[in-house]
Amino acid sequence: MTTERCAGRLLGNGGGAHASGSSLQAALALLWEILEKLNTIPSMASAWEERIRAAFQDKLQLMDIPPREDAFLPSACVLLEKQRELAQVEQALAAKKEEFQIKMEDIQERRRELEGKERQLKQAILKFDKFLKENDAKRSRALRKAGQEQRQATQRGAETERLRGEIAQLLTAREKLQKRLAAHKIFPDYLQKVLEKTDQFQDIPELLARFQALLSTQAALAQRELVAREAVEEARARLEQYREESGNQILQQNNRVAELQAQMDHVQTKVLELESNWFRIQNTAAHKTLELGQIKLAALNLFQMVAKYKKVPTGVPLDDTDAQLDAVQLCIVDLIDILANFRKSEPTRVSQPDPRTASQSEASIQHPG
Template identity: 65%
Template sequence: MTSDLEERVRAAFHDKLLLMKIPEKEDDFLPSGCCLLEKRREETEVEQALLAQKEEFQMKMESLQHRRQELASKEKQLKEAVLKFDKFLKDNDAKRSRALRKAQEEQQQATQRGREAEHLRQEITRLLSAKEKLQQRLKAHKAFPEFLQKVVAKAEQFQEIPELVGRFQTLMATQAKLAERELVNREAMEEEHAHLQKYVEESSNQILQQNNQIAQLQAQLEQAQIRVHKGESIWNRIQNTAAEKTLQVGQIKLAAWNLFQMVAKHRKLPADVPQEDTEAQLDAVSVNQTLQEGHEFSE
């Protein structure tokens, strides 16, 4: 900024020199010493004016710097005030939130204490009722201690009532264990009975299936017996027919043998044909019959 001011001063001085009137004649010129003094005087004036402007500018700059510092200080103070105010607002909000939360907590605690008080009143009422019932039971059972005292006095096994009560509790515990054991045994017996029932049912089903299979096999056996009976009847018929055929064959063979013997004896044929060879016997008889018919035809 100082350089700009110097430049403006130099420009003004230059313009002033240009605006100065130059004499047209030589007579108008001053002596060179006077001109030099005049120039020095003007230069001094200009330097003084420049120095005054510099001092003024310096004072303005110092004033401006001082004002800037004041503004910075005020800005800092303002920021601190804003921060303090913001902190105050935040603290106020936090205090307000804590107050509201505390009020809600106190209200909840009051409600909880009210419920607890109501519960305690109900509990006191219940305890008073239980106390009254216990007092009535105590009054009703007042005769039992006297009875127990008489029992202890008569019994030689017990010296005091607690011993008698302890013995009774032991017996009750034993009875409970026995009852529990009986329950376990009963459950085991019921389980075994269930297993037995299941086994009986499975066995019954198996027996039923086997009976069905036996009935099927019996029906198959009856069918097979019927087929066997039919086969035996057929076989018997076949055997009877075979016997009849065998008898007929035997008779035929016997007749053929007798016929062969008669023909052989009558015609004096050789009897070297075996008795079992019926076919040869019939062939011989047939040949003999053919020869006889030819002889008769020739005659």
């Protein structure tokens, strides 16, 4: 916007000079390019814009002409005046451009210096960071080393105490061994005396070897005895197991015998009951047989009585009671018929027999006894 205002002022001051329009446009284009470059540096664009605007205002104030002067000046003078003003503006722009170039070079130099200082500062920061890291690493290594040394010192102290304890134990064991050696010193003397008294052994090692052989034999015999005892104990255990199993079997057999005895008692009781029933049945059968014999004897007596008074078949067997009763029944029926015919032939004054008495007589004749 500031550039447009400056261009408007320049065009307003040179409105009547159409011949110098191209030069003025070139100057404005150059000014626009400078301002565009200045806009790339925001911190300096506003300052340069103000300074250029102030310079143009100063030039325009120097070129103030009375309003009516243009009417009296010829066009050639006006053109020369505008060209002179344009030359002055171009000189001012060149001076400003040169000043701008100098300022830009100073700025670039300062920027390079700042970039160099920034690189130096970054390098210093990196070196300091590296120094801090190395210092931390050294400190960590020192702490780890100190901890390791402290642990090693503790372990060495514990190892020292352990070794001291072992040394004390070894010294105690050595004293005990020395005492045992002093106490057993009499045995070599005794063995030497034994060698002197016997011709069986040449030296003490041979005697000790013989003693070791005897000890081995004793150990073997003891082992055999132990095996034999174990076998005896095993056989005894088997015997106890067999006795227990036999006792269990005997107990089971006794229980079975008791059950069978109970069953036999029950069967005997049942047999006694059946025998009692059999005797009762036999007695009843004998009584019935006696009654049957009496009945048969009565029937035989009736048959014989009937046979005496009336001719009946004599070929009836004595043991055929049914045939005998049939013969007696026929005889009785005949007698009843005869009695009925006799009663019919009697006079009417003779009273009639009671039918019930006659029927009872017939029944007694048909079923005697």
